[in-house]
Amino acid sequence: MPRRAACLPPAPHRWTYPVAMSTNPAPNGRLSPAVYRRRRLMVLLGVVAVIVAIVLVIVRPGSSQGDEKTAPPAAKTTDSPASTAPETVLPTEETAADGAPCDPSQVLVEAVTDMGQYQAGEQPQLSVSITNTGKNVCVLNAGTAAQEFTISSGDEVYWRSSDCQSDAIDAQVSLTPGTPVSSAVPIVWDRTRSSTDTCTGAREAVPADGASYHLEVTVDGIASAETKQFLLY
Structure with missing residues (x-):
């Protein structure tokens, strides 16, 4: 008997899919010409913007040289003669001064001590303060030859x-009226x-005690209005 051909199963159907286009750059790393054109355009716009900014700074639209105001010249100052400051301490050397003598009724003499009480071994420091209570400058002999300090207790000197x-x-x-003058060095x-x-x-x-x-x-013959009290221990 003749041999029958073996029955083979049908071959499976092969499906084909469309190939998607790759967006990755070419293997050699080069970009498309359109990208380079965009970059050149951006650089050109940046250069133009810088040039325009420089021109605006130099030209300053809206201002003109005719509107600029120049600063007025500084006023010249003249040196005024230095005023003599009134004396505040009594001189320690002989001096002379011109002027009308002081009226004793317009001179305030004050006795001054550095403390109100002194412990054993502490020595009082004695000074004087003189003030012109009048309205005009006057002259007074305030040297040590015209000064006298007196310390008393009760009626005893x-x-x-x-x-x-x-x-x-x-x-x-x-x-000077209203300016006290005091001893330069206390006694x-x-x-x-x-x-x-x-x-x-x-x-x-x-x-003491x-x-x-x-x-x-x-x-200068003008006594202090009040005495200055202090205690010795």
Whole structure:
């Protein structure tokens, strides 16, 4: 008997799909000519913008040289003569001053101490302050030759600056109204009694333990309006 051909299954159907176009750049990395044209255009626009900005800065539209206002020249200042400041401390050397003498009723003399009370070993420092209470400048002899400091307790005088004074000077001072003039260097009291007989020898110490003393100052015959009280311990 003749042999029958073997039945083979039908071959499977092969589907074909459309191939999508790749958007990736070419393998060699080059971009399309359109990209390069856009980049050149952007660079050109940037250059144009810079040039326009520079021109606007230089030209400054809306302004003209005729409208510019020049600053007025600075006013010339003339040096005024320096005014002499009023004296505030008493001179320590002989001086002379021109002017009308002070009226004693228009001169305020004040006795001054550096503290109100002094412990053992502390020495009072004595000064004077002089003020012209009038309306006009006047002249006063405020040198040490015209000053006298007096320390007393009760009715007893314990110390006078004139008892053993040396190198006294006359110093004419112009007193400006309302400007106090004070001692340049205070007198230091060593807490002893004074007399013309004890200028070179030992002196007796004054009582302390809370004893009260009063300082009075006279300048050119004008006494201090009030005494200055202080205590010694």
